Amino acid sequence: MKISSTFDAGSIDVVALDSFDDIRLRLRPDNAAEFAQWFYFRLQGAAYQPCTMRILNAGEAAYPEGWVNYQPCASYDRVNWFRVPARYEDGVLIIEHTPLASSIYYAYFEPYSYEQHLRLIGDAQSSGLVQLSDLGSTLDGRDLNLLTIGHEVSSDLKVWIIARQHPGETMAEWFIEGLLGRLLDTHDPLARALMDKATFYVVPNMNPDGSVRGNLRTNAAGANLNREWLEPSAERSPEVLWVREKMQETGVDLFLDIHGDESLPYIFVAGTEGVPSYSPRVAALETTFKQHFLLASPDFQDEHGYAKDAPGQANLSMATAWVGNHFECLAFTLEMPFKDNANLPDDDMGWNGQRSLRLGEAILQPVYAVLNELREA
Template sequence: MLKISTQFDGGNVDIIDITDPTNMQLQLPCDNASDFKQWFYYRVQGAAYQNLTMHFSNAHESAFPGGWQHYEAMCSYDRSNWFRVATEYENGTLTIRHTPLANSVYYAYFEPYSYEQHLNLIGEAQGSGLCQVDDLGSTLQGRDLNLLTIGNQAASDLKIWITARQHPGETMAEWFIEGFLNRLLDHQDPTARALLDQATFYIVPNMNPDGSALGNLRTNYAGANLNREWQNPTLEYSPEVYFVRQKMHETGVDLFLDIHGDEEIPFVFVAGTEGVPSYNERIADLEQRFKTAFKAASPDFQDEHGYAKDAPGQANLGLATPYVGETFGCLAYTLEMPFTDNHNWPDDDFGWNGQRSLRLGEAALSPILAVLRHLR
């Protein structure tokens, strides 16, 4: 008998009618306390060798309907190995077609990164002997908001801050952090050693653990879009930003990266702080140095496609990157990865996925090293 379930970390879908496997009617679910919708993650059982056709009739109501162009859903039998399956978007409906080769199969908007993976990542980082794990506070549902501190924590050290997954459905951001940590904590990597000789890193692998567990796309348990809360976060609505911002003011910031995924733009790119009042030639020079070094470190990174730059003085300081760049007068970037594929280097079987995000995280150490001695 055909069955769909979502009672696992990050699981979420609305079931309308699945009596006919060739015409299954589903809907994209809303975030638990907001109208944002785009993320889905569910398990199908009892469908081995059946030609499944799964229709999402409300795809046109999603937060980013342009993201369905050239999109293919992700699929896995074991939740470790994910691949793309045939998907089309027509007349406002998203349709996934697949014939599973086993009775249990998972479908997701993007390769998930579970809370258990998150906890394992933190444990492995601490086990390196180079990483200190601190608790910044609790989320509204009582989950831990952890900070990883890596380096000598000397007063003279440069302070490098990296946050990820303010938007919980952008799971590629935590895959990126896993790759970044793998390299930074490698005793034999000369780039990592050179960085830790001069800098202390402050890394928040998951800014939104509640939203991640709930299967939300963009918001926390209270319905807050954390990347709009940086000017005036509150303990009642956006404690995640409140705690991280408080710690930033204690340590100072010399370089900031906020890691995201973009639903519609099929490239890897960064967005800077051109629109903040204090933007100047020094920051512009740092941005150019960073981008040049990143392109040399990873062919997946490019600087032709991305967001339109803010006009001078028009940046939204509620966003993390403009707020941190303006407050600390530092190089600050939002880094975006695609949900579909990187059109510069397409992969028909996997598209953009967890492993490519991880490799990009490894590569990101190189541009940080390139700008390090210019940060102050």
């Protein structure tokens, strides 16, 4: 029996591997920070053996409440993922599963590999609507790519969408795959109508270094990118620095920051109520956007989510707050669950990559609904 994690996004520490019913593991923290929750490992040599895997330090994770009613993801081929039973007791996550093959992978959520990311970029570039540009290099020397989609005429509305500031939130890039697939479909009338009025600026993965390293929330320097938007630096958070500079160049009329939430089993958005520039105009846009999102996808809801910031109390180091305030525009953080959508549960799959992808397709409907109102007359 063997456990390994030396592959793209792999992360786990093995404590004991002496018997199938007592496999002891520990979460490995981000490479330069103390955040721990993401895991992704391969188990070999346990076919048809009832295995009990204990993650001993689950109670020390960044979000221990995330283990409540949580089931890990598993796959034999890293393409088809399903959920396996687990329970959280006394700070320990206990996974009980009998593999049906000699090799199986377990992960916190369905991964989105760097190879998938590069393929997504390449597929998008094949469209005549897309320009691929390199905003700069990450600390590990990877490319930070921007997809510019549309005609880029001065009258176009500027729609910015970024994903995976937190690298362990892989559902965010699945979401982007769905969004791009629909937006670049020349037979989709909604996509064609959007292209007539807007240029989209899409960063599919804000944190490629953290993604490959198997980090939950930080880049190679240990920076939580979603706390770097007030004062990004080339030394600590170049990813935010390059994107912010490009935004200053293009302007922003609508901004979406795509994430995953460890604890809440719902799909929801968080707006900019607490920023100094918040106005009745933006409030009305938020209402219209959410109303049309409810119609576009039954997965979305607006009852459960984060508490709204009091006026003037928003944290402007966060992307949605900084962008919404600086450009006085409609801006949302969109959150998807690591667990399942409690409103539309799927016992076998939970919330997964394909459901995230479908949500990415659906988001174009509320974007279209607010398009004509994004700029003041």
